Amino acid sequence: MTRSGTVRSWGSRLGTLVLVVLGGQVAFTALDFDPRLRDWALMATAGVVLLWLAFDALGVEDAPWDDPLAAYARPDAADDSVHHRVLTNHLAARDPGPALRNLLVDLARGRDPDLRDPELRALAESPARRLSATDIDRYLTRIETPRDHE
Incomplete structure (x- = not known):
């Protein structure tokens, strides 16, 4: 991934996080839960980061290794x-x-x-x-x- 691709990827992730935090704050306020913005932002950030970590880990292709090394047999x-x-x-x-x-x-x-x-x-x-x-x-x-x- 190029540098501009990396910036674009992180930019979209940060934008998504901002939307989740603001959307959650508005939704919880409308439901009369009276959320504290700082606490909600920290909890939403932790949840979103864990989801991104899981998606990144699951989206990785298998390693292109050849056959594993044969067991070492001592020649002597x-x-x-x-x-x-x-x-x-x-x-x-x-x-x-x-x-x-x-x-x-x-x-x-x-x-x-x-x-x-x-x-x-x-x-x-x-x-x-x-x-x-x-x-x-x-x-x-x-x-x-x-x-x-x-």
Whole structure:
């Protein structure tokens, strides 16, 4: 709607409101209800505004959206279950194998193929050993920390 259309629309609405207020005042006075102009004008304004709001809300067309978005499916959900299983097996095993160490090294090589971080390089070159939760957290933090390329 253009600016002149908006002004025309609001002008007609204000004109209608003035007619409702004055017509109601005349009608209630003729019926000997002795209305107070200020109170009647406020009540009529509230009623008319609510009607306009309802008409404006009901007169809106449906949104022209396409199909709604499909539900998000995590592409790495299977990886999570594998990682969880490896971690659980490592922490519960009497003699843990190299699976968790290999997984951490693969994650590290995904970020830095040359393994320039000395601690991660030492992890890759060391034999399999039990890693504590603190060790695992430290290695993951080092893997996730962004490194500047030299």
